[in-house]
Structures are given as C-alpha cells and as structure tokens.
Amino acid sequence: MRRFKCTIQYDGTGYSGYQVQPNGVTIQEVVEKTLARMHKHPVKVIGSGRTDARVHAQGQVIHFDTELAIAPDSMVKALNTLLPDDIRVRDCKEVASDFEARYDVVGKEYRYFVRRTEDAFRRHQSVLIPYALDLDVMRQAMTYLVGTHDFSSFCVAKTETDNRIRTIYEAELIEYGEELIFRFKGSGFLYNQIRIMVGTLFDVGRGRFAATDIKKMLAAKDRNVAGVTAPPHGLYLWEVFYPESKKGI
Amino acid sequence: MRRFKCTIQYDGTGYSGYQVQPNGVTIQEVVEKTLARMHKHPVKVIGSGRTDARVHAQGQVIHFDTELAIAPDSMVKALNTLLPDDIRVRDCKEVASDFEARYDVVGKEYRYFVRRTEDAFRRHQSVLIPYALDLDVMRQAMTYLVGTHDFSSFCVAKTETDNRIRTIYEAELIEYGEELIFRFKGSGFLYNQIRIMVGTLFDVGRGRFAATDIKKMLAAKDRNVAGVTAPPHGLYLWEVFYPESKKGI
Numbered sequence: 001m002r003r004f005k006c007t008i009q010y011d012g013t014g015y016s017g018y019q020v021q022p023n024g025v026t027i028q029e030v031v032e033k034t035l036a037r038m039h040k041h042p043v044k045v046i047g048s049g050r051t052d053a054r055v056h057a058q059g060q061v062i063h064f065d066t067e068l069a070i071a072p073d074s075m076v077k078a079l080n081t082l083l084p085d086d087i088r089v090r091d092c093k094e095v096a097s098d099f100e101a102r103y104d105v106v107g108k109e110y111r112y113f114v115r116r117t118e119d120a121f122r123r124h125q126s127v128l129i130p131y132a133l134d135l136d137v138m139r140q141a142m143t144y145l146v147g148t149h150d151f152s153s154f155c156v157a158k159t160e161t162d163n164r165i166r167t168i169y170e171a172e173l174i175e176y177g178e179e180l181i182f183r184f185k186g187s188g189f190l191y192n193q194i195r196i197m198v199g200t201l202f203d204v205g206r207g208r209f210a211a212t213d214i215k216k217m218l219a220a221k222d223r224n225v226a227g228v229t230a231p232p233h234g235l236y237l238w239e240v241f242y243p244e245s246k247k248g249i
Numbered sequence: 250m251r252r253f254k255c256t257i258q259y260d261g262t263g264y265s266g267y268q269v270q271p272n273g274v275t276i277q278e279v280v281e282k283t284l285a286r287m288h289k290h291p292v293k294v295i296g297s298g299r300t301d302a303r304v305h306a307q308g309q310v311i312h313f314d315t316e317l318a319i320a321p322d323s324m325v326k327a328l329n330t331l332l333p334d335d336i337r338v339r340d341c342k343e344v345a346s347d348f349e350a351r352y353d354v355v356g357k358e359y360r361y362f363v364r365r366t367e368d369a370f371r372r373h374q375s376v377l378i379p380y381a382l383d384l385d386v387m388r389q390a391m392t393y394l395v396g397t398h399d400f401s402s403f404c405v406a407k408t409e410t411d412n413r414i415r416t417i418y419e420a421e422l423i424e425y426g427e428e429l430i431f432r433f434k435g436s437g438f439l440y441n442q443i444r445i446m447v448g449t450l451f452d453v454g455r456g457r458f459a460a461t462d463i464k465k466m467l468a469a470k471d472r473n474v475a476g477v478t479a480p481p482h483g484l485y486l487w488e489v490f491y492p493e494s495k496k497g498i
Contacts, residue, residue, distance in 0.1 A: 009367075009368070009369045009370075010369055011369045011370050011372075056370070080367055085369065086369045086372060087369060088367040088368065088369045089367075090367070118258075118337040118338075119258070119337065120258050120259055120260045120334065120335045120336060121258075121260050121305070123260075123334040123335060125370060
C-alpha cells in the first residue's frame with residue numbers, strides 16, 4: 001500500500017461541508033465515492049479538518065492509501081475526470097506511510113472575501129458589505145488578535161475542546177480590486193473562529209465596537225461579548241502547513 | 250411616462266438565454282416579472298439584443314417605461330432587492346422617450362474567457378483549454394478578422410439576416426493571470442459569430458489551421474470551412490455602445 005497526499009480545491013456552495021454527515025452531500029463523501037469507483041472497494045479519506053456548509057477551499061489537504069499501480073500525476077488526472085467540476089485536485093504526492101493529513105498539521109491559513117459592490121458572479125464566493133468600513137480601525141483591531149490567546153469569546157459556545165488557546169501568526173486586511181480579503185495564518189482555529197472574528201471586525205469597521213474592545217473580548221472568555229458570526233460563503237481554507245519532515249517522498 | 254435605461258449584469262448559468270421563449274427561464278422574463286411586481290401591471294423590457302443560454306453579461310442594456318415616481322438610483326436599489334442575485338442592476342438613467350435599447354446600438358464589445366488550468370470556481374465562467382496554444386499565431390489570425398467583412402463563414406448557417414457584413418473595430422488577446430481573454434469590439438455581431446471565431450482561433454492556436462486560413466475562410470462565405478463553435482459559458486456581453494446624442498437626460 002502507498003499513501004497519497006492530495007491538495008484539493010472546492011466550491012463549497014453545493015455541499016453540506018467537508019465531513020461526512022447523515023444529511024446532505026459532503027466533500028469527503030464525494031471524494032470517497034470517487035476513489036471507491038476507481039479502486040472497486042471502499043477507500044477512507046482523512047482531511048486536515050472540517051469546513052462548514054458553503055465554505056470553500058483552495059488548499060484542503062487529504063490523505064488516503066492505495067494499492068493501485070498509478071503515478072501521483074496520473075491520480076490527479078483520473079480524479080479530475082471522475083469528480084464533479086466543483087471539486088478539483090490540484091496536486092498529489094506520495095508520502096511516507098506515517099503521514100497524517102489531520103494530526104500532522106502545524107498551521108493553517110484562511111482567507112475571508114468581502115465585496116463592496118453588487119456582483120452576480122461573486123454571489124457565492126464573497127460576502128456583500130454595502131456599508132462604509134473604516135479599514136484603519138479594523139487593521140488596528142486585528143493586531144490584538146495576533147499572538148497566543150484564549151479564543152473562547154471567538155468560538156461557538158458549545159465547542160467541545162477544553163483547550164481554547166490558539167496562536168495567530170499573521171492577520172492582514174488586503175484591498176484587492178473591488179474586494180477586501182481578511183487573511184489569518186495560525187496554529188489552528190476553533191469552530192467558527194474566523195467567521196466570529198470577521199463578524200466582529202465588521203462591527204469594528206462600522207463603529208459599533210472600538211478597536212481596543214477586542215482586548216476586552218479576549219479577556220472575557222465569553223462568546224456573548226463578541227460580534228455576530230459572518231456568513232460562510234466568504235470563507236476559504238487557503239493553505240494547510242505540515243512539518244518539513246513530512247514532505248512527499 | 251418616463252423611459253429608463255438600465256445596465257444589467259448576469260450570470261447566465263441558470264438561464265435559457267436573454268430573450269423570452271416557450272421553454273426555460275430567461276433573463277428578460279425574470280426582469281419583466283420583477284418590474285410587473287413593482288408596477289402592479291405588465292412592463293415590457295427591450296434589450297440591446299439576445300444572449301444565448303449560459304452566456305453572461307457584464308453590461309447588457311435594457312429599456313422600459315415607468316409611471317412610478319421613483320428616482321433612477323432608487324430603481325437600482327429596488328430592482329436589486331427584488332431580483333435573484335445572479336441578475337444585478339449596475340446603473341439606471343432616465344433617457345429621452347425615443348431611446349431604443351435595441352435599435353440605437355452603434356457597437357458592442359464581447360469578451361471570451363479561457364482558463365489554462367482546472368479551477369472549481371471558474372467552471373461556469375470560463376472555458377478550460379488544457380492543451381498548448383500558440384498565442385502569437387492566434388494574434389496574427391485575429392488581425393485578419395478586424396475590418397469590414399462578410400462573416401457568413403462565422404455565423405450559424407441558417408442565420409435569417411440577408412446582410413452578413415459586419416465591422417470589427419478591435420480584436421485583442423489578453424493574458425490575465427491564469428486566463429486568456431479574447432476581446433472583440435464591433436458594429437454588431439451575427440448569431441454565434443464570436444463563439445465560431447473563438448472556436449476557430451483555438452484550432453489556429455493548436456496548429457490545425459494556419460493564421461492566413463482566416464482570410465480564405467472569410468472569402469469562402471461558407472460556415473463549413475470555419476472551426477467549431479466554442480462553448481457558451483466563456484462568453485460575456487461586456488459593453489453596449491450608443492450615440493452621444495442618446496445619453497441620459
């Protein structure tokens with residue numbers, strides 16, 4: 001058996017998220033069914049982590065084991081022929097048999113896209129914010145999110161993990177044409193963390209919170225003190241990072 | 250009664266083209282139903298011309314008459330609230346009562362988008378051409394299309410108009426990131442003309458035709474000598490031009 005690591009891109013619009021669940025079609029399910037068709041038996045796919053319904057990915061990472069005598073490049077072509085066109089395989093590498101797409105993650109980058117004007121073509125790919133935003137104040141607020149903090153105020157209250165301490169390495173607000181892009185790179189993120197941070201930053205940008213309120217919110221460790229959860233369809237899992245030692249063979 | 254000229258943008262993916270027809274939902278039909286809802290009576294909408302099923306528009310122009318006491322800017326907001334989010338109104342102006350969105354057209358620009366690599370997000374908005382293309386040869390071929398010609402070889406054989414002479418003012422092939430954009434500006438275009446020209450240029454780019462074959466194709470006035478019709482979903486009606494005298498009041 002060989003282990004393959006694939007980087008996949010998907011438009012999450014038509015899916016109930018990444019992970020297999022009882023109701024709705026998921027990314028994992030579609031990829032597993034496609035691999036089962038190729039292999040003539042079930043193939044288990046492990047992803048770097050979940051993405052919610054309508055959330056997109058440019059660089060989700062998965063791994064699976066195969067006994068097929070196929071080169072990684074040919075696996076890319078075979079999968080792209082069989083998968084629906086809203087899920088694309090960008091890259092495939094053979095990795096050591098101890099590579100784990102989920103447990104070996106050392107960091108992730110997410111991007112959140114906001115458009116300032118109506119656009120029929122971007123309706124599922126960015127969130128329309130028609131009101132004025134003070135970008136300088138938002139950038140100031142983002143500096144308080146960078147670093148190692150308890151992010152209890154910025155995750156779903158019922159999050160099942162005990163440890164809500166995470167590290168954000170980089171937080172940046174980019175103006176790109178008619179759009180704004182929030183870029184967050186960190187050790188890992190809690191459930192809905194990016195969407196709650198972005199929703200709170202919208203409120204900072206329109207003057208409902210001061211930039212320094214972010215510091216108070218972090219200290220409070222209470223979901224009720226932060227802003228609303230921004231909609232899913234602006235969010236992209238952009239890149240997943242692994243240690244150098246886990247590079248392909 | 251006042252006459253309004255609106256510039257609309259649409260993602261043609263879910264529509265059977267612009268013009269009302271017995272089967273399938275069309276752009277014109279959806280806009281007319283929305284205006285009827287606002288006006289409490291039927292409102293006739295005239296477009297600058299048709300677009301095919303799955304063809305997009307960045308700047309389709311329409312006109313209609315209204316007795317509502319509403320400012321053009323408020324019309325934009327009202328329509329964007331009521332229309333589905335794959336049809337957006339970009340601009341609305343009051344024009345003289347003799348303005349005709351269809352008959353006053355003096356030129357149109359179309360763009361055709363081609364992507365070179367797999368992309369889940371561009372699947373309905375550009376056409377994937379994975380094989381190598383010789384852009385220099387294609388650009389050479391495009392120079393022969395510019396000017397006033399009989400385009401019988403580059404329109405659907407059963408095209409009902411007698412006059413197949415049209416003028417192309419500009420033809421350009423732009424490299425934009427991972428994509429190629431064919432840009433054509435002309436007096437007007439015959440049914441499927443852009444898609445047949447682009448399909449033929451694909452064949453030039455892969456060496457099936459020489460650039461100078463375009464001259465022979467124009468001279469033949471026979472649809473059978475040109476290349477295939479390129480798929481609809483790469484095509485955008487980009488801009489419609491009217492005389493200065495027909496500017497908004």
